[in-house]
Amino acid sequence: RILTRGRGERQRGRDRPRTPAGPPFTPAWACKRKKAPNTRYPAAPSARQSQCRPRPQPAASAAKEAPSTMSVISRIKDIEDEMAKTQKNKATSAHLGMLKAKLAKLRREILDPTGGGGGGGKGGDGFDVNKVGDARVGFVGFPSVGKSTLLTKLTGTFSEAASYEFTTLTCIPGIVRYRGARLQFLDLPGIIEGAKDGKGRGRQVISTARTCDLIIVVLDCLKPLTHKRIIEHELEGFGIRLNKKPPNITFKRKDKGGISFSSTVKEPKVDLEAAKAVCAEYRIHNADILMNEDYDVDELVDVIEGSRVYIPAVYAVNKIDQITLEELNVMDRLPHYCPVCAFHEWNLDGLVEMVWDYLDLVRVYTKPKGRLPDFNEPVVLHGGRCSVEDFCNKIHKNFIKQFKYAMVWGQSTKHRPQRVGKDHVLMDEDIVQIVKKI
DSSP: OOOOOOOOHHHHHHHHHOOOOOOOOOOOGGGGOOOOOSSSSOOOOOOOHHHOOOOOOHHHHHHHHOOOOOHHHHHHHHHHHHHHHHHOOSSTTTHHHHHHHHHHHHHHHOOOOOOOSSSSSSSSSOOOOOSSSEEEEEEEEEETTTTTHHHHHHHHOOOOOOOSSSSSSSSSEEEEEEEEEEEEEEEOOOOOOTGGGGGGGGGHHHHTTTTEEEEEEEETSSHHHHHHHHHHHHHHHHTTEETTOOOEEEEEESSSSOEEEEEEESSSSSSSHHHHHHHHTTOSSSSSEESSSSOHHHHHHHHOOOEEEEEEEEEEEEEEEGGOHHEEEHHTSTTTTTEEEEETTBHHHHHHHHHHHHTTEEEEEEEESSSSSSEEEEEETTBBBOHHHHHHHOOOOGGGGGEHHHHHHHHHOOOSSSOOTOOOBBBTEEEEEEEEEO
């Protein structure tokens, strides 16, 4: 038929449009279904894919996860507002305890952003001042209350004083020799409200104040109670407790058994539910708690935090030449108060005497064998650490290894002299002679 077709028929066959060819035929046994991606257990990437994958940025992710200081401060304010609205009774004691524990943890984050343990005190770098002498005393107060004038009058060290605020911008030390002991006084810059949250140089000031053996809070006589309340609040936020003793609470963690709470008081302020709420905030589920006295939830939080410092304090009310005699008599009856006037040098001796009593220092004189005692340079010990072993360690740390016994003259003995061991507690102005091993 092809051969018999004519030329016109063949031409018409060329002009027809060609239909596109369809897909090639594939048998059913050769078809492969595509597997759905496994979202529950995804496959591990290959070596080539892992090489091409971009590396994670740890700094950026850490910056996103770490809460900013402002957010922590806002959370602290929210908790304080909630505590102010909550009524204080037995039913709300557990809730208030949980809020106080949260507050202590958030304040710790502000003071130590790196995540170190302890509440209120490890964060913040103080001033670089070497500790010299037998005790350290720091002046803390608002600007322009007379701290620099007090240091100049007491120690003779010049500290600039002017009529404007924030005259002192760094820590200025001075030495006072009193009853044979060398007392180091520190003139610290003035603090303002909100210093514990990082305002001004308050964190540096309070960090240096933590290293002091005694704090002199310098107040203005025209508004002493207002300044006193604010300064105490700032120091407590940094873990400093003024004129308080460590609470007699035994807290011991254990592996199992839950929270065991007991108290020697019949109706304590803290019950088992409040103790469990505080411990749960710290993720402590097994512990033994024994309260030997009646304490509040704040003391329990302080014991769990474990980084509080308890420092004696004297409130020096300056510029008493601006008040009347009746107001001065009322102020003199208040505990821990000492009215002074740095400009006219009124009652500065009384302030130093009060500082000496609050420091509770013990002077011990040494007596070499066959010689008279040395009354010019006593060995000064603190009241709670004044045994013969502490006396030897104050002289040299290896001195106790050669210790045999000691001969003591003074108020701490019944006989003069008396042979004692290393656990004997010394009293003020005792005379000690150490006998070493041969």
